[in-house]
Amino acid sequence: MSTIGNISNRTKSLLLKRYVQAILIVTVMTMVIVAPFLPRALALADVGNAGVFELDGNIVKDSSGTFPTDWGALFNSTGGRLALPSGGVDSGWTNDGPHSLRETTTFTTGSKDTLDIANSGWQCTGTNNLTPKDDILHAYSFAIRPATGNRAGHLLIYGAFERFAVQHQALLRPSPVPIL
Numbered sequence: 001m002s003t004i005g006n007i008s009n010r011t012k013s014l015l016l017k018r019y020v021q022a023i024l025i026v027t028v029m030t031m032v033i034v035a036p037f038l039p040r041a042l043a044l045a046d047v048g049n050a051g052v053f054e055l056d057g058n059i060v061k062d063s064s065g066t067f068p069t070d071w072g073a074l075f076n077s078t079g080g081r082l083a084l085p086s087g088g089v090d091s092g093w094t095n096d097g098p099h100s101l102r103e104t105t106t107f108t109t110g111s112k113d114t115l116d117i118a119n120s121g122w123q124c125t126g127t128n129n130l131t132p133k134d135d136i137l138h139a140y141s142f143a144i145r146p147a148t149g150n151r152a153g154h155l156l157i158y159g160a161f162e163r164f165a166v167q168h169q170a171l172l173r174p175s176p177v178p179i180l
Contacts, residue, residue: 052069079138087144089145132163140158142157
């Protein structure tokens with residue numbers, strides 16, 4: 001009868017290699033099974049955990065019920081409005097690009113969110129070379145007054161935008177203004 005101490009180093013090395021391979025295979029298989037559920041598990045909660053809107057990084061409505069909703073359930077592929085869910089007040093979709101001509105609505109000259117807009121802190125000027133990362137294609141808005149939940153009766157407003165290119169960093173950071 002052989003014990004682990006009597007096994008040759010080569011055999012030990014092969015066993016270790018097989019154990020590592022088995023662990024990797026089990027890990028990969030687990031990730032393949034779990035991966036479809038990760039976006040939902042990692043999604044941000046909406047305003048006050050109201051359960052009204054999906055904040056999961058896409059516009060597709062992933063839930064099977066009325067709520068939470070998403071942009072894909074509010075607009076068709078050309079931006080036409082679809083029926084609002086119960087409690088929905090209004091929705092809006094704007095097409096703003098892509099821009100092949102001069103763009104006239106670019107904020108320049110120190111457009112930091114800490115500067116006063118009224119005192120020329122932000123200036124809306126034209127540019128001939130709007131970069132794709134700064135070119136907003138579509139903007140969305142949705143207002144709802146939920147009838148149930150912990151935000152029942154409150155007006156909740158959601159907004160989103162899509163850029164022409166997402167390979168580089170661009171900043172859109174409005175100051176938080178809670179509407180309760």
